Amino acid sequence: MPAKNLPRKDLLRGAISIVGGLALWEFLAQLLLENDLLIPPPSSVVRSFWNLTVSGELNQHFAATLIEFAYGFTTACVIGVIIGYFMGMHKRFDEIMDPWIATLYSIPIITVVPLIIIWFGIGMVSKVIVVFKITAVAIILNTAAGIKHLDPVWLELAKSLRLGSWETTYKIRFPGALPYIITGMRLGVGRALLGVVVAELMAANAGLGYLLRDSSETWDSPKLFVTVFLLAAMGLVSFNLIKRFERRMAPWRQSAEWSTE
Amino acid sequence: MNERTDKRISNLLKLASIVAGLVLWHVLAVYVVNDRTFLVSPVVVVHTAYDMLFVNGELYPHLFASSWIFFYGFALAIVAGVPLGFVMALSPAVRDYVNPWMTTLYSTPRIAFAPVLLLWFGIGGGAKVAIVFLGCLFPILINSYYGMRVVNREFVELARSFRLNSWALFIKILLPASVPFILAGIRLSVGRGLTSVAIAEWFGATEGLGFLVFFAGQTLNIPTLFVGVAAFAVLGMLGFEIVRRVETYATPWRKQSQGG
Numbered sequence: 001m002p003a004k005n006l007p008r009k010d011l012l013r014g015a016i017s018i019v020g021g022l023a024l025w026e027f028l029a030q031l032l033l034e035n036d037l038l039i040p041p042p043s044s045v046v047r048s049f050w051n052l053t054v055s056g057e058l059n060q061h062f063a064a065t066l067i068e069f070a071y072g073f074t075t076a077c078v079i080g081v082i083i084g085y086f087m088g089m090h091k092r093f094d095e096i097m098d099p100w101i102a103t104l105y106s107i108p109i110i111t112v113v114p115l116i117i118i119w120f121g122i123g124m125v126s127k128v129i130v131v132f133k134i135t136a137v138a139i140i141l142n143t144a145a146g147i148k149h150l151d152p153v154w155l156e157l158a159k160s161l162r163l164g165s166w167e168t169t170y171k172i173r174f175p176g177a178l179p180y181i182i183t184g185m186r187l188g189v190g191r192a193l194l195g196v197v198v199a200e201l202m203a204a205n206a207g208l209g210y211l212l213r214d215s216s217e218t219w220d221s222p223k224l225f226v227t228v229f230l231l232a233a234m235g236l237v238s239f240n241l242i243k244r245f246e247r248r249m250a251p252w253r254q255s256a257e258w259s260t261e
Numbered sequence: 262m263n264e265r266t267d268k269r270i271s272n273l274l275k276l277a278s279i280v281a282g283l284v285l286w287h288v289l290a291v292y293v294v295n296d297r298t299f300l301v302s303p304v305v306v307v308h309t310a311y312d313m314l315f316v317n318g319e320l321y322p323h324l325f326a327s328s329w330i331f332f333y334g335f336a337l338a339i340v341a342g343v344p345l346g347f348v349m350a351l352s353p354a355v356r357d358y359v360n361p362w363m364t365t366l367y368s369t370p371r372i373a374f375a376p377v378l379l380l381w382f383g384i385g386g387g388a389k390v391a392i393v394f395l396g397c398l399f400p401i402l403i404n405s406y407y408g409m410r411v412v413n414r415e416f417v418e419l420a421r422s423f424r425l426n427s428w429a430l431f432i433k434i435l436l437p438a439s440v441p442f443i444l445a446g447i448r449l450s451v452g453r454g455l456t457s458v459a460i461a462e463w464f465g466a467t468e469g470l471g472f473l474v475f476f477a478g479q480t481l482n483i484p485t486l487f488v489g490v491a492a493f494a495v496l497g498m499l500g501f502e503i504v505r506r507v508e509t510y511a512t513p514w515r516k517q518s519q520g521g
Contacts, residue, residue: 013357021362038381095274100282106501107494108456110372111471114478115486118299194370198460201372202478209372216376224380228373235368 040222045229048222062230064206068124069196072131076188079132080139081181085169087140088147088177097140105137109191110198122203130195135188139181146180147173178249186242193235208234298481309484310491320492326469330386331458334393338450342398343443346405347435356406367399371453375460384465389458396457397450404446408439441512444504451500455493470496 022042029041040048052058087094113130120126154176158168200209208227215223283303290302313320349356375392382388412435420430462471474489476482 010353010357010360013354014361017358018361091271092274095271096278099275099279103494106497107490108452108459108497110456110459111474111490111493114474115483115490118478118481118483190368190370194372194456197370197372202463202475212373212376216380221380224376228369228377231373232365232369235370236365239368 037219037221040225044222045225048220049226049229052223052226058211058226058230061206061208061211064124064210065196065200065208065234068127068200068207069131069192071124072128072196073135073188073192075128076132076135076139076192077185080136080184081143083136084140084143084181084184085147085173085177087144094144101137101140104133105141109134109195113195113199113202117199117203122205127196127199127204127207130199131192134192134195135185138188138191139184142180142184142187143177146177149180150176179246182242182246182249186239186246189238189242190235193231193238197231298483301483301487305484306487306491310488313485313488320473320488323468323470323473323489324492326466327458327462327471330389330393330461330469331454333386333390334457335397335450335454337390337394338397338401338454339447341394342401342446343405346402346443347409347439349402350406350409363399363402366395367403371396371457372460375464379464388464389461389466389469392461393454393457396460397454400449400453401443401446404442404449405439408442409435411442412438441508444508444511448501448504448508451504452497455497455500459493 025039026041026043029039049058083097087097109130112133116129116133117126120129150173154172155168158172163171196207197209197212200207201213202209204210208231211227212224212231215221215227287302287304290300290305294300310320345359349359371392374395375388378391378395379388382391416434416438417430420434425433458469459471459474462469463475466472470489470492474486474493477486477489
């Protein structure tokens, strides 16, 4: 959506839509539903959010998820770019790695989560591994593609400037592949968030996934909705951050308004 | 080195990589780990898969259960997503009102909806289909939207100069022009749908591939766990390939469509 063309109107409509939707929800939930369990009205969700924040329970779970995510994501970025770089540079290495990366890529991650939990325990490590696996595969594939699809003219330029191999990598290949790398990161973020929550849901004692499970098993609907909203917010924020990052680091590349996953 | 030998070396390397990996896995499982509740050799996995497919047929009920959920959710997502995407593309007002809700729903990790949907629909088929539906809906919707938005201006002008009415314009120009985008959305949805099936079957299910994987994990039945994971991978590749074939058949003018 080209926000610049219609600066006011679409934002206004969006705001009306959200406020109206919430009001309608509150109204219907108060008026029609006897049972709070099914759809708690927004007001009781807000109250629950306040209580959970004051008691510090929410912070603790939120921090746990965030830390797991951050560890997995940063290691995946570093290792993914390095492996992807070598796969893009050396055809033979690419051929050796390819069958395994393709296999890893085609397995839905959440089916591997039980296995990872058996191997790495129910603590933080297994969640970091899940995030790492998801993000690393996306970044490796995209980095390799970026290095391979580099415009040969740039490499010729590097040659005629007599750049050394390190300088060529640092000044030509890496910036050239950067848009691809960032695309890989963006693809990784959404899936990794899903992965970490699934892993916490299956076996954990902290984190938003744990909170989700805990609240649904104790039929605490307001708390359940608080968690759902928080996860939605996390998704939105991380998606927008990476979009902004993408626009900043690779402004020459037009990015889609909505990521396709 | 000519191209043919190069190709041969390339295939040989890939094969060698697979074989070496499997051998390493076998050695690791049998001589290093040697614990059946932790890691089993690929030989055991293949043997279990063979048993479940051809000897006791244990895999089939799970496969069928999962397939039904997948197809219902997937079909519903297409039926709902494509028209909604079109309406959003043709009416800016609808787009602006729907957009904030859609963006929020789309960027939320899907698993978060599972307990809520379970609360609403119970542990029967309804909740599972709804989870798959939500998982598949957005890529299809968004791609239909884009497909309709980016229709070449010249096509539309051509239609106008032939004095097509708006219905004919829709059927003859807009719809065919957005087919490749819709198909790309459907292709993206295959993987997401399978993940959603696995999510759906972890909550209160008694059959299905997701249940199989989950239950095997809980009972430390590693061979079955690997078979379940492999089944998901095979289904994913199969679905992807089918949609790709449909794509090349339905839109022969497009050599390669972008996506993902």
